[in-house]
Amino acid sequence: MPLMTLRDAIRDHVHDGETVALEGFTHLIPFAAGQEIIRQRRQNLHLVRMTPDLIYDQMVGAGCANRLTFSWGGNPGVGSAHRVREAIEKGWPTPLEIHEHSHAGMAAAYVAGASRLPFGVLRGYFGTDLPEVNPQIRSIQCPYTGEQLTTVPAMNPDVTILHAQKADGEGNVLLSGIIGAQKEAALAARKLIITVEEIVERLDTPMNGVVLPAWVVTAVACVPGGAWPSYARGYYSRDNAFYIAWDDISRDRARFLQWLDRYVYSTVDHAQCVQTLRADGYDL
Amino acid sequence: MSGMDWTPDEMMTVTAARLLWDKAVCFVGIGLPSAAANLARQSHAPDIVLIYESGTIGTRPNVLPLSIGDGELADTAVCVVPLPEIFSYWLQSGRIDVGFLGAAQIDRYGNLNSTVVGRYDAPKTRLPGAGGAPEIATHAKQVFVVIKQSPRSFVAHLDFISSAGFLAGDGERSRRRAPGRGPQAIISDYGVLKPDPVTDEFVLVARYEHVTTESAIAACGWPLKTSEFVEVIAPPTAQELLALRELHARTKAAHAAAVKLPI
Numbered sequence: 001m002p003l004m005t006l007r008d009a010i011r012d013h014v015h016d017g018e019t020v021a022l023e024g025f026t027h028l029i030p031f032a033a034g035q036e037i038i039r040q041r042r043q044n045l046h047l048v049r050m051t052p053d054l055i056y057d058q059m060v061g062a063g064c065a066n067r068l069t070f071s072w073g074g075n076p077g078v079g080s081a082h083r084v085r086e087a088i089e090k091g092w093p094t095p096l097e098i099h100e101h102s103h104a105g106m107a108a109a110y111v112a113g114a115s116r117l118p119f120g121v122l123r124g125y126f127g128t129d130l131p132e133v134n135p136q137i138r139s140i141q142c143p144y145t146g147e148q149l150t151t152v153p154a155m156n157p158d159v160t161i162l163h164a165q166k167a168d169g170e171g172n173v174l175l176s177g178i179i180g181a182q183k184e185a186a187l188a189a190r191k192l193i194i195t196v197e198e199i200v201e202r203l204d205t206p207m208n209g210v211v212l213p214a215w216v217v218t219a220v221a222c223v224p225g226g227a228w229p230s231y232a233r234g235y236y237s238r239d240n241a242f243y244i245a246w247d248d249i250s251r252d253r254a255r256f257l258q259w260l261d262r263y264v265y266s267t268v269d270h271a272q273c274v275q276t277l278r279a280d281g282y283d284l
Numbered sequence: 285m286s287g288m289d290w291t292p293d294e295m296m297t298v299t300a301a302r303l304l305w306d307k308a309v310c311f312v313g314i315g316l317p318s319a320a321a322n323l324a325r326q327s328h329a330p331d332i333v334l335i336y337e338s339g340t341i342g343t344r345p346n347v348l349p350l351s352i353g354d355g356e357l358a359d360t361a362v363c364v365v366p367l368p369e370i371f372s373y374w375l376q377s378g379r380i381d382v383g384f385l386g387a388a389q390i391d392r393y394g395n396l397n398s399t400v401v402g403r404y405d406a407p408k409t410r411l412p413g414a415g416g417a418p419e420i421a422t423h424a425k426q427v428f429v430v431i432k433q434s435p436r437s438f439v440a441h442l443d444f445i446s447s448a449g450f451l452a453g454d455g456e457r458s459r460r461r462a463p464g465r466g467p468q469a470i471i472s473d474y475g476v477l478k479p480d481p482v483t484d485e486f487v488l489v490a491r492y493e494h495v496t497t498e499s500a501i502a503a504c505g506w507p508l509k510t511s512e513f514v515e516v517i518a519p520p521t522a523q524e525l526l527a528l529r530e531l532h533a534r535t536k537a538a539h540a541a542a543v544k545l546p547i
Contacts, residue, residue, distance in 0.1 A: 025338055025367055026353025050367070051415075074412030076351035077314055085410045100399075103337060104371035104419040111368050123376055126422040126462055127395070127448025130414065133404045178338045178353045181367040197546075225545040233355055235546055240350040240539040274545060283542040 002171045002214065006221040007269065009193050010036045013218055014045075018158040021048040021189065022055060025180025026076060027233060030163040031055050032226035032270035033195055038062040039264055048157055050106045050181065054229065054246050057081040060096060061256055062264075069099040069155070071106045075250075078243055082250040092253070100134050105152045110181045112154035113188025119151040160189035163227045164212075165234060166203060167196045171214035174203045177233035179210055186212055195223040197235045223270050228284070239284075288494055290520050292473040294528055295492050297323060298520040300384075300430050300471040309333045310382045311375060311420050314352050316430040317384035319531070320471075322348060326527050335374065337416040339365045347538040348531060356538075371416070375423050378463060383424030385417055385447065389439050390431055392485050392506045394449025394467030396421065397442045404444060414446040421447035426468040433472035435505040450484035457484070474500035475517060480509075490515040 004012075014020060014037055022030050034055040037045075046067040047056055054075065059065060061083030073084050087096035101109070108120030121140065131137040131150075139148050162182050164175040173194050175182060186192050194212065199222050205211050226232075229239035229246075250256050262280075267273040277284055290298075293316075300320035304310060306329040312321045318336075322345060325332045335341050338353035342362030349357050358364050365374070374380070387396035388411050398417065402408030421427055427449075431437055449467045450457045457466050467486075470477040475491035487509040488500050493516055501508045520528075 026351045027338075027355070027358070070413065072413045072415030076353075077349070080410075080412065088410045089407055100413060102414050102418040103367065103416040104376070107368040107371050122372070122419075123422065123463065124419050126418065127445060127451050127457070127460070128414065128418050129399075129404075129445045130418070177355070178340065178358050178364055179366050180338070180353075183366065184368060224547040228543070228545055231355055231543075233358060236543055237355050238351065239543040240354070241542070243350065244539070271547060274547060284545050 002217050002219045003199070004219050004221060006033060006036050006195060006223050009219040009221050010040055013191050013193055014042060014159055016042055017044045019046040019048060020159045020161065021155070021157040021185050022161045023049060023180060023182045023185040024163060024227070024230065025050060025178055026238070027178040027180070027231060028163045028175065028182070028227050029053055029055050029230035030161050030195055030226060031228060031230065032223045033161045033163070033193065034059050035264045035270065035273065037064055038260070048155060050103055051076070052081055052084050054081070054243065057083040057250055058260065060084050060087050061093065061250070062260055063093040065096060066094055067097045067099070069101070071101045071103045075243060075246060078247050083256060099136065100130060101137070101152065102130065105137065105150070106155070107181050107184070109152045109155035110184035110188050112152070113156040114184045117154055119153050121149050121151050124150040155188055157185065157189040159191045159193060160185045161193045162186060163195045163232065165196065165232055166198050166200050167194070167220045168200055168203050171217050171220045172203060173212045173217060173220060174205055175210045183210055183212070187216065191218040192216060193219045193221070195221045195226040197224050197226070197232050198222065225274055226270055228274070290525055294520060294525065296430065296471055296473045297528060298524045299476060299517055300428065301327065303428055303469055303471070304329050304332055304382065307331050307333070308381045309335065309379060310384055311335045311337070311380045311424055313385045313417065314349065315386050317386055319348055319528070320430060321384055322531060323524070323528050326531065327524060335370070335380070337367070337370060339367055339370045341365060341374070346534065348535040350539055371419060375419055378423060378425070380420070380424040381426070383420035383427040383464070385420060385427060385429050387429060387431055387447070389437050389442055390429060390470065391439055391442045391449070393451060393453045394429065394470065394479065394486055395442055395445045395451065396429065396447040396449065397444050399444040399446045401443055417447040421449070421466070422462055422464060424464045426465050428469045428471065429467055430471045433474050433500065433503045435503065438503070439505040450479065453484035455484065474503055485509065487511055488514055490517050492517050493519055
């Protein structure tokens with residue numbers, strides 16, 4: 001029975017210097033877990049995510065990471081991820097080594113990782129400068145046709161962390177809606193932590209629904225609202241207004257640190273973070 | 285510009301929308317491409333198939349998504365597939381008619397930069413990165429690019445190629461056997477550029493009523509060539525403007541709405 005608190009799950013399973021993927025493509029981003037990692041002041045993580053989004057903007061700005069593997073690093077529909085950008089441009093708060101891909105390349109790397117193959121293969125990166133700055137992007141000759149194909153090394157995180165709609169009492173987890181590369185990232189990892197909106201008696205999964213069975217899940221934590229300001233289909237929608245507001249909050253170091261202090265370091269968990277936001281007048 | 289009852293942004297979006305046709309299978313980027321594709325769907329191309337890289341296929345959003353994966357895109361889609369699948373089974377397989385992209389910078393051969401201005405390892409401006417665009421630019425049968433024109437965005441030399449257009453031109457793209465034909469139109473806030481069939485260099489073929497050919501040339505960082513006869517693009521019709529403004533109004537209201545967490 002892998003059910004535990006998020007605090008215990010991060011304490012026991014996420015360690016300094018590890019390769020950690022908090023996945024979720026716009027939907028089901030495990031923000032509460034990311035903030036718990038910040039709260040527990042993890043350092044020197046190699047963070048992996050297709051779209052760093054605000055979650056890695058917060059974690060990078062808080063100084064949790066020294067390496068980032070990614071394929072698109074902005075605030076979706078708004079502009080820059082200012083904290084990630086400042087880490088790359090100015091090395092603040094710590095220098096950040098980057099391993100940059102395209103989405104298709106990262107998807108192939110997760111598929112290879114989940115399959116325990118050494119590399120993924122695609123017709124990718126055609127004519128781009130990405131292979132010049134990321135020597136991990138290479139090529140191979142197809143043994144059947146002779147065609148040159150692009151390869152990316154398998155991505156096998158030490159820990160993958162996801163947010164999902166629900167788990168049952170045994171710890172089987174159901175995801176639905178936009179599911180990105182979560183299943184691949186989950187099965188590519190050595191350990192898998194999942195936060196869920198609720199624990200239910202039965203999942204009542206449609207036959208081909210996306211389920212991660214309890215025996216591949218290291219820990220499940222029930223954290224309602226744990227994907228905010230991203231969303232959990234069927235529970236709440238994306239807080240686009242917060243994504244827009246983040247542009248101002250994150251633009252300035254001091255204001256970002258103030259935000260981090262009030263809503264992450266000074267709160268004990270995600271529920272208290274939400275309470276504090278509400279107490280400060282944020283309509284949530 | 286006096287007497288104009290539309291903005292240059294609206295003119296650009298309407299022009300981009302007009303290039304799309306009914307039943308086209310269109311892989312859409314966020315922002316202006318998404319606005320244009322949905323305007324097309326809500327006006328002359330009701331059965332256009334819109335695909336976003338978040339895995340939403342055949343989506344019919346009532347409001348424009350802020351992000352590539354807003355719930356609206358999933359809720360109104362014919363189906364939603366995982367990311368590795370959207371890039372391999374649907375894009376790489378050659379099922380996409382039009383890839384619809386934006387970028388920070390473009391060069392005369394339609395190569396795109398959305399990665400970095402300055403040196404990669406010592407950036408002047410670090411941009412978000414390539415995302416899905418490199419493979420969209422490779423595999424879509426053709427690509428349209430929507431981008432505002434200025435000497436800073438239409439540049440003689442790109443610091444970084446994030447997505448390939450015609451590379452160095454003169455047939456390099458086809459010699460290197462790219463699966464798709466590459467960029468076939470650039471829609472800017474001055475008009476429309478199309479590639480020369482021999483040199484692959486983009487030339488101005490059409491301009492908006494409210495700009496001059498000279499001003500378009502001045503707003504370009506390379507010596508922009510023009511076709512022998514530069515067409516004048518018809519202004520937006522009342523219906524086009526109404527549809528676009530209603531779409532933006534619905535979108536604005538939706539994005540400002542407060543979210544209620546169930547805790």
